[in-house]
Amino acid sequence: MEVKVKILRFNPEADKRPHYQTFCVDAEPTDRVLDLLEKIKGYQDGSLAFRRSCAHGICGSDAMRINGMNRLACKTLVKDLGRGTIVVEPLLGLPLIKDLIVDMDPFFEHYESVMPYLVNDEPPPLKERLQSPEERARFDDTTKCILCAACTTACPSFWSNGRYVGPAAIVNAHRFIFDSRDRAAAERLRILSNQFGVYRCHTIFNCTLACPREIQITKAIGEVKKAIATGSLE
Amino acid sequence: MRNRTVPQPSMSFEYIMWMFTRISGLALLFLGAVSLVIALAMGARQLLDMPTLARWTFFPNPNHVVNSKIPDVTQGWANAYWQIMQIVIAFFGISHGFNGLRVIIEDYIGNTIWQPMLRGLLFLVWLFFLIMAVFVILAS
Known part of the structure; x- marks a missing residue:
């Protein structure tokens, strides 16, 4: 299945304010949002910035807003997010550094x-x-x-x-x-x-x-x- | 399991106001219940309609019942006891509400010059409301 992923992008060297960019990704329902981000970074836009480490819900690196709720990208399955576009944004309340990375x-x-x-x-x-x-x-x-x-x-x-x-x-x-x-x-x-x-x-x-x-x-x-x-x- | 206790931290302003919010909220409910029960004991079922009884319950001011079927409000409905009740209710009600506003200011106004200014203004308005309330209660 093809999934649309809408990501809030921000490059401090080029952008004045964050903007959305939508990617189309081929995914399985059992894929995690982290898998989608990895596919985008690996095959579509290598400049996409996000934190990840263990990818198994233990290190706590990849917390982000997914469809408006704070979740771990590595624990959120595509099939649990409905059929619409998946919106991925950085965490609120902390200074934004780049794309999905905030200053912790x-x-x-x-x-x-x-x-x-x-x-x-x-x-x-x-x-x-x-x-x-x-x-x-x-x-x-x-x-x-x-x-x-x-x-x-x-x-x-x-x-x-x-x-x-x-x-x-x-x-x-x-x-x-x-x-x-x-x-x-x-x-x-x-x-x-x-x-x-x-x-x-x-x-x-x-x-x-x-x-x-x-x-x-x-x-x-x-x-x-x-x-x-x-x-x-x- | 051993009983573990620690000395309580010295009372911070935040802790005192947090306790005050809870105590004043319960006190307002209790004082309302007292006003209601005494009014019913004085024959409110026959003498007052429902809206008048509700007004009396939460603020037992004789002006609230003067246009009811009570023959003479000075007999039981207007005396020093009810004045004290009104002052206590006004104090808890006004202070509870203004403390809520203080919390909102501290939540939403960051560490700017506006915060102490708004807190100071709020304190003065709180004091003004209290003085006015006591004046109105004693003059009515």
């Missing part, structure tokens, strides 16, 4: 601001810091994040105010706040209770809809708000 620096600055690593100054035990299956299950959902930025760039609060840390940063803070081995929950909660922390979230749920890993993001943000209000990490 602001996203990772917010991510780093919440201390997304284990903090524990207590002397380590002989073998390892033990954790029961129940304690591990408490934050299991938020360990699934692949930092693709689909959630943060789907958030209207982030679109309108780039200083908001965004859902992905809160998800990664949640992953350590509720980890029984970690000792920096209070510091992370302090960071997230500021003007650009969790209270910029107005439970719009775009993040939860956009997450390719199906993380219950709005729920996780709610749990962080509750932890700030009660001090309880249960």
Whole structure:
């Protein structure tokens, strides 16, 4: 079957503003949007720029807007997008560099601001810091994040105010706040209770809809708000 | 599983206003229910029509019921208790609404000079509304 792919193109060296370009690609219904982009880049226009790495939904490199929704190109099948033209655009809310590539620096600055690593100054035990299956299950959902930025760039609060840390940063803070081995929950909660922390979230749920890993993001943000209000990490 | 707690972060303005939004919303519903129940206990079913009762429920001002079948509003319907109720409802209602506007400003106005200016203006308008509300309540 022949598929029309309409891509928002932008070349900073030649274009004043982004414009759409449509390509016709021979594809199977089981092809992924990433396959279509590879075919376009390989056989039609080598200047098309997009990020990709593992191509199996783990590295989080190829998040983009496909038919208006943030998705991973490597997890989106042609047959799931209906019969019409497939529209592919870069993520919103981050500076556009070229074609489907956006500047991820602001996203990772917010991510780093919440201390997304284990903090524990207590002397380590002989073998390892033990954790029961129940304690591990408490934050299991938020360990699934692949930092693709689909959630943060789907958030209207982030679109309108780039200083908001965004859902992905809160998800990664949640992953350590509720980890029984970690000792920096209070510091992370302090960071997230500021003007650009969790209270910029107005439970719009775009993040939860956009997450390719199906993380219950709005729920996780709610749990962080509750932890700030009660001090309880249960 | 061990109980894990952390000291709560020192109260930030955002946290206080986030709590205030929830508390004032619930308080408005509770105060409305109180006004409604007391009005019904004072015979609102016979004395007031439905729109008048609704107006009284959410703002128990005697001017709202003066044209009803109540023979004398000064008997139970206009006193210091209802004035205090009105002031509390006006405070929660106005502050809840203006806090919503503050959140919208912080969401949509970036880090420009407009944000502190609009926040300052909003604070003054909030204060003006509160003073006017108290004045109208005490004068009516």
